Amino acid sequence: AQSVTQLDSHVSVSEGTPVLLRCNYSSSYSPSLFWYVQHPNKGLQLLLKYTSAATLVKGINGFEAEFKKSETSFHLTKPSAHMSDAAEYFCVVISHYSGTYKYIFGTGTRLKVLA
């Protein structure tokens, strides 16, 4: 079965410093992985996705993630945090089950950006 584990429920960084949000996955085959961001009381917005092409995936707003099969990781990074990055971030893997494809969400990481 597929699963994702977000290793930190809360992360705090200072504005202008790097961001690292960690995600490990479990999958019996080559996975499709996503990162979404959710600002308070808003829907989820896609940041980036990995679907077995380049292992370094660039997304919106300066975010990127690297797929590392040997470490079963898909960590999200950004070189310099901005106040507007404060939000909750979800790592997602696609689960294949009985001919259907469903999202399996991590529990989320709340990012706080300090001025």
Next chain:
Amino acid sequence: SQTIHQWPATLVQPVGSPLSLECTVEGTSNPNLYWYRQAAGRGLQLLFYSVGIGQISSEVPQNLSASRPQDRQFILSSKKLLLSDSGFYLCAWSRHRVDETQYFGPGTRLLVL
């Protein structure tokens, strides 16, 4: 381009009252549609998904139901709300393809008192 709408944005309902939340998608045809619930401090739980008109799959047994009366309309309903139904309800759509991205609506905040 495709857009997804949800309404109402916010709803306060008494326990035991009925519920109807609506989701519509524009700019695409025959999408897969999904209802999720996000309870306070918890992750997203898939409630229902639909691959076509009248085709509904339920993920979690509960007092909620879903219907898809039109290709791009997805409705979440309840006959009698419980306190535990409070949460943030998100609708999403995707194309009929493997590993396709899901696009989320703005959500409905439901508070049951």
